[in-house]
Amino acid sequence: MGRVPIVRIAGTLVATVLEDLHDRDALELEAELFTQLERTDSDGVILDLSVVEIVDSFLGRMLNDIASGVRLMGAQMVVVGIQPAVAITLVELGLELKGVRTAVSPDRGRLLLRKLVADEKRGHRRAGR
Amino acid sequence: MRNGGTVVPVADVHVPIRGEDDIVASRQRAREVARQLGFGAVDQSRIATAVSELARNIVRYATNGEGEVIVRETSHAERSAGIEIVVSDKGPGIADVDQAMRDGYTSGAGMGMGLPGTRRLMDEMDIDSAPGRGTTIVIRKWRR
Numbered sequence: 156m157g158r159v160p161i162v163r164i165a166g167t168l169v170a171t172v173l174e175d176l177h178d179r180d181a182l183e184l185e186a187e188l189f190t191q192l193e194r195t196d197s198d199g200v201i202l203d204l205s206v207v208e209i210v211d212s213f214l215g216r217m218l219n220d221i222a223s224g225v226r227l228m229g230a231q232m233v234v235v236g237i238q239p240a241v242a243i244t245l246v247e248l249g250l251e252l253k254g255v256r257t258a259v260s261p262d263r264g265r266l267l268l269r270k271l272v273a274d275e276k277r278g279h280r281r282a283g284r
Numbered sequence: 285m286r287n288g289g290t291v292v293p294v295a296d297v298h299v300p301i302r303g304e305d306d307i308v309a310s311r312q313r314a315r316e317v318a319r320q321l322g323f324g325a326v327d328q329s330r331i332a333t334a335v336s337e338l339a340r341n342i343v344r345y346a347t348n349g350e351g352e353v354i355v356r357e358t359s360h361a362e363r364s365a366g367i368e369i370v371v372s373d374k375g376p377g378i379a380d381v382d383q384a385m386r387d388g389y390t391s392g393a394g395m396g397m398g399l400p401g402t403r404r405l406m407d408e409m410d411i412d413s414a415p416g417r418g419t420t421i422v423i424r425k426w427r428r
Contacts, residue, residue, distance in 0.1 A: 178307070208332070212401060240329035250401075
């Protein structure tokens with residue numbers, strides 16, 4: 156278990172970043188999320204960044220990578236709670252995180268995640284016909 | 285720091301950069317000094333992120349991965365107080381600074397937006413670098 160606690164709530168993994176992450180903590184979070192997705196057969200991830208005050212280019216790229224990996228595993232991820240100051244900094248830095256779905260709060264994140272998971276399942280059914 | 289009319293100078297902060305752990309240490313110290321100097325939340329985030337980018341460059345690119353970050357208060361005749369951060373290493377240096385400042389430039393390790401992105405977060409950035417001599421980057425931001 157790394158420094159980011161991950162809990163499973165009704166088929167969704169919820170990871171809450173509670174402190175400024177070292178690079179290795181971010182890499183460990185990625186590995187741990189993928190491991191738990193597979194082990195628990197979950198279909199979604201909510202990553203809560205609401206207490207995170209610094210997202211630099213490394214962590215920004217990690218968020219993109221984690222979102223891509225989660226999709227490859229057939230699940231969906233929504234990042235919630237990016238602070239206004241962090242959003243401004245990321246845009247100025249040139250990192251718009253286009254591959255990452257986001258929501259302003261955990262509540263909205265949960266709704267968006269359920270919609271993404273449902274859309275994905277419908278898409279698969281159509282494609283399978 | 286301006287506190288009820290009295291001026292309390294903020295002491296210079298030196299953070300040696302010897303490895304990955306010092307990236308987090310340097311950005312946290314820079315953020316703390318920015319807060320003491322009266323910068324708002326958005327500027328604190330910009331300053332801390334800029335320091336993180338530059339400190340990571342040292343860990344990634346400097347020959348022995350070592351250098352130093354100095355955070356201090358600065359002033360300018362026509363402006364309010366500001367923060368100045370000096371990031372230096374004795375690494376391989378940057379052969380073409382103009383090229384390194386262009387968006388999309390990368391020296392191969394995926395940090396292409398490092399310097400131009402960092403420049404956008406700050407008000408000023410000076411780079412002194414030459415191959416074999418190392419790199420010193422000074423960044424400044426003025427309080428609005």
